[in-house]
Amino acid sequence: MIVTVNTMKQCEQNSGLSNFELMEQVGFKLAIEIMNRHKQHENIVIVCGKGNNAGDGFVLARYLLDSNYHVSVIALYSELTTPESQENMKKLPKKIFVKKNDIFNSIENANVLVDAVFGFGFKFEIPSECKEVFVQYNQSKAVKYSIDINSGAEADTGHIACDALKSHITFALGYKKIIHVLRKDHHLFDECIVIPIDIKECDHSELVEMTQEQFVKEFPRIQEDAYKGQEGIPLIVGGCYGMAGATCLNILGAKASGISYLHVACDEKIYPILATKEITPVFHPFTLDTVGSVLKEVLPKVKCIAFGSGATYLDSKKVILELLLQQSTCPVVLDAEGIRCLQNNLYILKLVRTQVILTPHLKEFADLIGMSLESLKTNKLEIAKEFAKEYHVTLVLKGPHTLVVSSQGEVYINQTGNAGLAKAGSGDFLTGLITGFIAQKRDVFMAVILAVWLHGHAADLALKNHHQRMIQIEDLKQEIEQFYFDQC
Ligand SMILES: NC(=O)C1=CN([C@@H]2O[C@H](COP(=O)(O)OP(=O)(O)OC[C@H]3O[C@@H](n4cnc5c(N)ncnc54)[C@H](O)[C@@H]3O)[C@@H](O)[C@H]2O)[C@H](O)CC1
Numbered sequence: 001m002i003v004t005v006n007t008m009k010q011c012e013q014n015s016g017l018s019n020f021e022l023m024e025q026v027g028f029k030l031a032i033e034i035m036n037r038h039k040q041h042e043n044i045v046i047v048c049g050k051g052n053n054a055g056d057g058f059v060l061a062r063y064l065l066d067s068n069y070h071v072s073v074i075a076l077y078s079e080l081t082t083p084e085s086q087e088n089m090k091k092l093p094k095k096i097f098v099k100k101n102d103i104f105n106s107i108e109n110a111n112v113l114v115d116a117v118f119g120f121g122f123k124f125e126i127p128s129e130c131k132e133v134f135v136q137y138n139q140s141k142a143v144k145y146s147i148d149i150n151s152g153a154e155a156d157t158g159h160i161a162c163d164a165l166k167s168h169i170t171f172a173l174g175y176k177k178i179i180h181v182l183r184k185d186h187h188l189f190d191e192c193i194v195i196p197i198d199i200k201e202c203d204h205s206e207l208v209e210m211t212q213e214q215f216v217k218e219f220p221r222i223q224e225d226a227y228k229g230q231e232g233i234p235l236i237v238g239g240c241y242g243m244a245g246a247t248c249l250n251i252l253g254a255k256a257s258g259i260s261y262l263h264v265a266c267d268e269k270i271y272p273i274l275a276t277k278e279i280t281p282v283f284h285p286f287t288l289d290t291v292g293s294v295l296k297e298v299l300p301k302v303k304c305i306a307f308g309s310g311a312t313y314l315d316s317k318k319v320i321l322e323l324l325l326q327q328s329t330c331p332v333v334l335d336a337e338g339i340r341c342l343q344n345n346l347y348i349l350k351l352v353r354t355q356v357i358l359t360p361h362l363k364e365f366a367d368l369i370g371m372s373l374e375s376l377k378t379n380k381l382e383i384a385k386e387f388a389k390e391y392h393v394t395l396v397l398k399g400p401h402t403l404v405v406s407s408q409g410e411v412y413i414n415q416t417g418n419a420g421l422a423k424a425g426s427g428d429f430l431t432g433l434i435t436g437f438i439a440q441k442r443d444v445f446m447a448v449i450l451a452v453w454l455h456g457h458a459a460d461l462a463l464k465n466h467h468q469r470m471i472q473i474e475d476l477k478q479e480i481e482q483f484y485f486d487q488c
Contacts, residue, residue: 002207002413003175005120005155011174015199019084022197023052026173027059027088029195030147031067033171034060038112038143040069045098045110047137048089049117049130049151050077055085056147056173057116061092072106074098076117076130103133110142115165117151120177125161126152134163146170149179150188158182159378171195175202178381181413184400208404208412208445210453212487218450219488220258220440232439235263235302236281236432237295237320238337239310244270246310246336246428249473251278253432254306256458256477257451258484259439263298265291267314291316295323304331306435308338309428317341322348331355331438335431339364349391355407355444356391359431361398385409394448396434398427402452406445414449417456418463420471429473430455454480 003011012022038044046061048054057073064071073096080086098106107113115137117130126134134152137144144167149155152164155177170189172180180192220232234254239247247266251274254262262281266274271285286294299305307324311317314337321341324332325348332354334342339360342348346368349356360368366376369387376383381403388395388405397403400419404412433455437447458479462471 001175001202001205002181002209003177003202003205004207005177007202007205008120008174008177011199011202017198019052019082020087022199023055023059023084023088025197026056026147026195028063029197030056030060030171031063033193033195034064034112034114034145035067035069038069040067042070042111043109044069044071044112044114045074045106045142046071046114047074047107047117047133048076050079050081050085051119051121052082052085053119053121053147053149053151054080054116055082055088056119057114058085058088058092060114060116060147061096062088065092065096072096072098074103074106074133076133104136107133107136107140107142110140113137113140113142113144115144115146115151115167117165119148119151120155122149122151122154122161124159126163131163134165138163138166144168146189148173149177153179153186153188155179156381157379158185158381160186160188164188169193173197174199178207178413181415182401206410208410208449210412210414210449212457215450215453215457216487218441218446219484220437222258232259232303232436232441233261233263233301234259234435234439235265235298235305236435237265237305237307237311237324238314238335239266239270239274240312240314241267241269243310243312244273245425247274248277249425249428250306250309250432250435251281252474252477253429253434254436254439255280255432256429256480257433257436257440259436263302265295265298267316286316288316288319291319292323295320296327299328302330302439304333304435304439306333306335306431308335308341309431311337325349325352325354325356328354331357331444333357333359333431333435333438335359335427336364339368343368346391349393355394357394357396357434357438357444357448359396359398359427359434361427365395365397381411385411394444396430396448396452398430402456404445404448404452410445412445412449412452414452414456416453417459418468420462420466420468421456421459423471423473425473426455429476454483458483
């Protein structure tokens with residue numbers, strides 16, 4: 001389960017335990033984790049801030065001291081903001097607090113460093129009074145642990161302040177928070193371990209998760225009396241002279257979703273290439289003059305449409321977009337050029353009656369909403385949520401952790417995939433996969449999640465036999481076929 005800070009606080013309130021009791025429990029459990037990994041003679045330095053995260057650090061220090069561990073505490077603030085942290089600071093002997101002038105020596109000589117500066121209460125940037133300590137902390141070769149949240153990271157937004165503290169292990173308290181599942185974006189920790197605490201089990205989270213078991217459960221099955229086309233028929237529209245490969249990869253992705261019938265509408269200039277390469281789709285070649293009538297004829301036959309991959313130089317691209325958005329009664333997936341055509345025309349999305357799925361990567365999304373990439377990165381989750389709600393779309397924000405956001409504000413943060421996917425054609429394959437799954441499933445949000453999860457999972461499976469650099473997008477279909485054969 002992944003929770004927001006608000007949900008976490010709610011769980012704490014419902015636990016029936018006071019903050020004092022929870023903090024005591026957290027400090028005790030953390031001490032066990034540290035004692036399991038380190039010997040008494042090692043020099044353990046706990047760096048504390050001013051809130052309850054510092055309180056956890058003080059309780060940890062007390063338990064380690066009680067077990068005769070060599071512990072010292074750097075208290076960065078003399079004024080603490082919560083009664084729990086104040087009380088727990090008072091319980092520690094004065095001699096274990098590092099004097100101001102000795103802070104740098106103490107960090108330099110530490111074997112183990114524990115970050116208890118900021119937890120989920122942190123916002124914005126590292127305050128100037130902590131800066132130098134943070135820089136030195138990150139330079140230390142000690143084994144490093146962070147309690148709950150790496151200090152300098154915002155738990156919900158994923159914003160990482162400059163010089164945020166790094167760790168080998170971060171102990172997430174109770175549940176993982178959003179920051180813990182964005183590791184590939186920030187690399188602040190090597191490992192995240194959840195420390196269970198006695199809070200009432202959280203029965204609801206706005207964050208959806210996907211595992212292999214869930215995938216297998218949700219995977220669309222073929223009925224015994226199935227006939228061709230029953231499993232959902234997608235239509236792919238796109239490509240252009242010079243970029244026929246994008247449509248080939250759309251087709252490959254759609255086929256990898258398991259569909260049994262596929263329509264492809266393309267500029268007649270690339271039709272010979274596609275028809276030579278792919279023999280199973282039904283093709284609908286068009287020119288600028290015929291595109292309207294060609295599409296109008298095929299639209300009623302299909303369950304999901306993809307448009308935009310490789311359509312950069314397609315002269316009919318704007319006509320196609322308008323027609324699809326006005327006349328389609330099934331979901332429309334817009335990729336690449338399909339998204340770029342919406343720039344400065346976003347209002348169109350508010351007039352559309354059918355479901356629209358947008359698949360931009362971060363830069364394409366920043367351009368679409370007229371925001372700098374840097375600003376978007378500081379709060380991409382909230383911005384994505386607001387956008388999906390305002391324009392009533394499903395947003396697939398591609399990146400190391402692709403986000404899928406529904407028009408109702410539900411969020412899925414993908415955990416599969418690796419840098420081998422960061423190459424041309426990867427998005428085209430994903431668009432095909434998404435379109436194929438939507439064509440077979442009524443629940444659009446779930447269909448998109450299945451596709452995103454599987455795309456990354458196929459790349460992870462490919463690592464068994466391929467160097468990351470040598471994962472070819474064309475290879476993903478074989479990995480997926482083998483995966484279905486083994487698991488579904
Ligand atoms: N179930 C649990 O998860 C439990 C968690 N516990 C721990 O409590 C912290 C959260 O505690 P909180 O007091 O709310 O926040 P922090 O410790 O992060 O302290 C925030 C403190 O710092 C101030 N602040 C925030 N940002 C900045 C900034 N940029 N510059 C300066 N100061 C800043 C803010 O105003 C606050 O005063 C959680 O992570 C756990 O570690 C409990 O132990 C109970 C169980």
